[in-house]
Amino acid sequence: AALASMAALDTMGKTTASLAVNESPTSHAYVDDLIMPIADGMGIDVSVQYPPASGANLNVVAATQLADNPDMAGVIALPEDGCTSLFQALRRQGYEDTILAGSCSQFIDEMGTDAAGIVTQPRLWVPLAKESAPAEVQEQLDIFADAMDAVGYGNELSSRSIYTFAAIVNIAQILSDHGGEITAGTVTDAFKAVKDFPSFAGPTVTCDGQQWPGVATTCNAQAIFFEVQEDGTLRSVDENGYIDLDPSLMPAS
Secondary structure: OHHHHHHHHHHOOOOEEEEEEOOOHHHHHHHHHHHHHHHHHHOOEEEEEOOOOOOOOHHHHHHHHHHOOOOEEEEEEOOHHHHHHHHHHHHHOOOOOOEEOOOOOOHHHHHHHHHOOEEEOOOOOOHHHHHHOOHHHHHHHHHHHHHHHHOOOOOOOOHHHHHHHHHHHHHHHHHHHHOOOOOHHHHHHHHHOOOOEEOOOOOEEOOOOOOOOOOOOOOOOEEOOEEEOOOOOEEEOOOOOOEEOOHHHOOOO
């Protein structure tokens, strides 16, 4: 996530950012050990605010971010309500440039046209991005919508729901392609054999343990980002959708 967030800034040509994440020891470790070294390697100057998890004055956080005159304001990570409140505060205080939303998405419905220009980072192509998705992904998003409608949740096409749906579809397809009896061993073998597999609403993946140094279970080194449009739909920041990440920028553990 740290490399993907900084890659989003780099892809959009941003060289300064002011971002928030809730105060905690793990947040400081994440920023100090990952965000800052990666940003330095990309030539991006990042300042970070650490509001408390409860009772934060996000108007003050917004003002602090804007005082830095950043190319991009926003979050590394906050709860959904925190994201929305911060983004609203930034807009109220006159910030019209790009906002980084991390994985937050509820702000889109709550902010209306003020959400335009905010960049969000889901894992997959999501329903709001259907219009700009490749044809085969549009078909998959229709399959997802039909399945949700069939079980009475047609109005809840959230990012998190498609993550779960896509995971089940991918697992079923991989095991079906592998064939044979399903045991712990055969499932492991099936996933290790995955090569150039077109995942559901996602990237092509290969699970040979070589996609991300030191993380054998990672099957892909790509990320996708979307910018909110005036009508509330999403459009991929890069015209190709997924962008390649450079794992060599990750700090040595």
